[in-house]
Amino acid sequence: xxxxxxxxxxxxxxxxxxxxxxxxxxxxxxxxxxxxxxxxxxxxxxxxxxxxxxxxxxxxxxxxxxxxxxxxxxxxxxxxxxxxxxxxxxxxxxxxxxxxxxxxxxxxxxxxxxxxxxxxxxxxxxxxxxx
Amino acid sequence: xxxxxxxxxxxxxxxxxxxxxxxxxxxxxxxxxxxxxxxxxxxxxxxxxxxxxxxxxxxxxxxxxxxxxxxxxxxxxxxxxxxxxxxxxxxxxxxxxxxxxxxxxxxxxxxxxxxxxxxxxxxxxxxxxxxxxxxxxxxxxxxxxxxxxxxxxxxxxxxxxxxxxxxxxxxxxxxxxxxxxxxxxxxxxxxxxxxxxxxxxxxxxxxxxxxxxxxxxxxxxxxxxxxxxxxxxxxxxxxxxxxxxxxxxxxxxxxxxxxxxxxxxxxxxxxxxxxxxxxxxxxxxxxxxxxxxxxxxxxxxxxxxxxxxxxxxxxxxxxxxxxxxxxxxxxxxxxxxxxxxxxxxxxxxxxxxx
Numbered sequence: 001x002x003x004x005x006x007x008x009x010x011x012x013x014x015x016x017x018x019x020x021x022x023x024x025x026x027x028x029x030x031x032x033x034x035x036x037x038x039x040x041x042x043x044x045x046x047x048x049x050x051x052x053x054x055x056x057x058x059x060x061x062x063x064x065x066x067x068x069x070x071x072x073x074x075x076x077x078x079x080x081x082x083x084x085x086x087x088x089x090x091x092x093x094x095x096x097x098x099x100x101x102x103x104x105x106x107x108x109x110x111x112x113x114x115x116x117x118x119x120x121x122x123x124x125x126x127x128x129x130x131x
Numbered sequence: 132x133x134x135x136x137x138x139x140x141x142x143x144x145x146x147x148x149x150x151x152x153x154x155x156x157x158x159x160x161x162x163x164x165x166x167x168x169x170x171x172x173x174x175x176x177x178x179x180x181x182x183x184x185x186x187x188x189x190x191x192x193x194x195x196x197x198x199x200x201x202x203x204x205x206x207x208x209x210x211x212x213x214x215x216x217x218x219x220x221x222x223x224x225x226x227x228x229x230x231x232x233x234x235x236x237x238x239x240x241x242x243x244x245x246x247x248x249x250x251x252x253x254x255x256x257x258x259x260x261x262x263x264x265x266x267x268x269x270x271x272x273x274x275x276x277x278x279x280x281x282x283x284x285x286x287x288x289x290x291x292x293x294x295x296x297x298x299x300x301x302x303x304x305x306x307x308x309x310x311x312x313x314x315x316x317x318x319x320x321x322x323x324x325x326x327x328x329x330x331x332x333x334x335x336x337x338x339x340x341x342x343x344x345x346x347x348x349x350x351x352x353x354x355x356x357x358x359x360x361x362x363x364x365x366x367x368x369x370x371x372x373x374x375x376x377x378x379x380x381x382x383x384x385x386x387x388x389x390x391x392x393x394x395x396x397x398x399x400x401x402x403x404x405x406x407x408x409x410x411x412x413x414x415x416x417x418x419x420x421x422x423x424x425x426x427x428x429x430x431x432x433x434x435x436x437x438x439x440x441x442x443x444x445x446x447x448x449x450x451x452x453x454x455x456x457x458x459x460x461x462x463x464x465x466x467x468x469x470x471x472x473x474x475x476x477x478x479x480x481x482x483x484x485x
Contacts, residue, residue: 005450012179012449023182 033110038093040111041086043129044104049074050130051105054081058097058106066090067097084126088114134244137252145247153258157234164440165404166196172444179448200397208393211287218285223391223398226278229271230405236264237412238326238421240428256422256429257326264325265317268413269310272368275406276302279377279387282399286390294386297455298377302368304462309364311470312357315477316350316417329421349420356473358418360466362439365414367462369406372447376455411439 014020024031033039044051054071066089072082097106116122139146170185170192177184185192210219240256261267276299283295317323320331336346336353351358367374377386378399388399415421415435424431453461 008449009445012445015179015181016175020181021178021183023177025183025186 033112037110037112038095038108040088040109040114041091041097041124041129042107042109042131043084043126044107045130049080050084050126051103052081052084052101053103053105054079055102057100057102061096061100063094063096064090064092081126084129086124086129088122088124089119134242134251134253136242137245137254142247142250142252145252149245149254150258153256157239157258158231161231161234161405161408164408164436165401166200168404168407168440169199169400170196171440172447175441175444176448179445203394203397206393208395209390211390213287214390215285215287218281219390220395222278222282222285223395223402224278225281226275227398227402227405229274229278230402230409233268233271233409234412235259236261236267236325237409237416238329239432240422255326260324260326262322262324262327265313265323265328265417268325269306269313272306272309272365275369275402276306278402282391283387286387288390290384291387291389294377294389298370298387301374301376301455301458301462302370304459305364305367305374305466308462308466308470309361309368311467311474312360312364313417314470314474315354315357318474318477318481319350319353325416325421329416329423332420333423347420347423349418349423351418354418354473354477356469357477358414360470360473361418362410362414362442364462364466364470365410366443366446367458369403369410371403371407371443373450373452374458375452376458407440407443408436411436411443414439 054069056069056071059065059067059069066087068083068085068087069081070083071079074080093108095108098108114122135141137146137149173195174184174192185195188194188198210216235258238255238257238260242253242255245252245254279298279302280295283291283293283298286292316328320328322328322331332348332350334348336342336348346352370377378388388396391399412432415432419435422428422432424434426434
């Protein structure tokens with residue numbers, strides 16, 4: 001019994017030595033996310049407009065029903081999303097919208113600092129998503 | 132000129148002043164240690180669990196205890212409607228007070244020489260030298276249970292009441308083991324006074340000159356079993372992890388302190404840390420020769436107490452919490468028989484030695 005006690009105590013004592021801490025001192029020091037990390041959504045822009053063609057595939061595939069799209073046509077007769085909103089309070093960051101998109105107009109970025117003070121601030125509209 | 136021991140009869144004003152200074156210093160040092168023990172505990176446990184511990188408030192998180200204190204003072208203080216208000220307020224104080232009072236009889240260092248008015252006085256660095264010091268400490272340790280039961284009873288909540296009763300059962304059973312392990316000490320030293328016990332531990336072990344000089348007559352060498360039983364028993368008695376079943380907050384909704392909030396809740400934890408210091412100080416005095424050692428008296432004492440505090444934190448970071456039946460089995464079936472056996476063996480050894 002005493003051998004086990006000593007063994008347990010020695011393990012914790014070893015961790016006390018400097019250099020064992022694996023925690024990042026977060027706000028001062030940030031880790032780079034892996035390329036497959038699914039953070040905040042981003043609408044991909046082209047030179048003149050967003051890539052999105054308002055095909056409604058992403059709100060259809062979204063399991064949380066958090067994407068709102070309203071389509072319209074511009075003067076060239078192309079479809080574009082007049083309204084594109086994602087309610088992050090409902091979003092589960094599954095990435096299905098990215099997979100469903102036929103023109104790769106939506107992607108998930110490495111932004112993970114998504115805290116806000118008001119519920120309204122969690123609704124990301126087209127302008128915020130294009131940033 | 133031979134120094135005179137400062138007492139109430141030979142210099143009343145000086146005695147009173149010295150007493151006041153001793154009380155204030157002992158109290159503030161104790162409270163300082165209690166505050167910073169929380170910081171040390173979070174830091175050490177953090178490192179042991181490969182985390183950092185507090186880093187944000189002040190340099191390396193050093194202002195964290197102050198921030199915690201301010202936060203706790205300004206939190207809403209809730210007293211349940213049906214609670215017995217007086218007893219509810221009294222309970223945290225009844226837990227904290229005995230934890231502090233025990234420090235009154237601990238000798239912190241050797242006598243201090245003070246020359247005043249042409250006379251050299253000896254001031255013992257001990258608030259009061261009771262000739263029944265150990266009994267006083269055991270009595271004070273026993274009083275802590277009342278606060279816990281009262282907290283459970285006054286909350287008028289069934290969880291709290293059951294928690295309080297459970298806690299009292301645990302504390303009483305471990306108090307027996309810790310108390311019995313001390314008996315061997317005063318059989319060896321033939322005194323109940325703590326300064327007498329420290330004096331009895333000076334010199335080479337058992338008076339044998341051939342032993343190396345680091346082998347002091349500290350009772351940890353002659354009573355290793357009693358030392359182990361005392362440390363484990365007192366840890367369980369003051370609800371220190373891994374014996375913190377009374378306030379196992381994750382699975383027992385905090386037991387006796389479920390209904391407490393704000394500063395009253397903090398008082399329970401101040402009492403826990405004050406108890407840690409007290410237990411460290413008592414174990415130092417009884418088993419590690421008190422202030423005896425290579426440095427200036429009270430420095431040795433502080434080093435040994437800090438050693439004990441580090442050990443308590445270390446154990447907390449290492450071992451999981453016991454189950455209640457394991458706790459009771461260990462107390463009644465292992466520790467109390469061992470303590471009783473130790474007394475018998477010590478008695479026989481003393482008889483043979485004489």
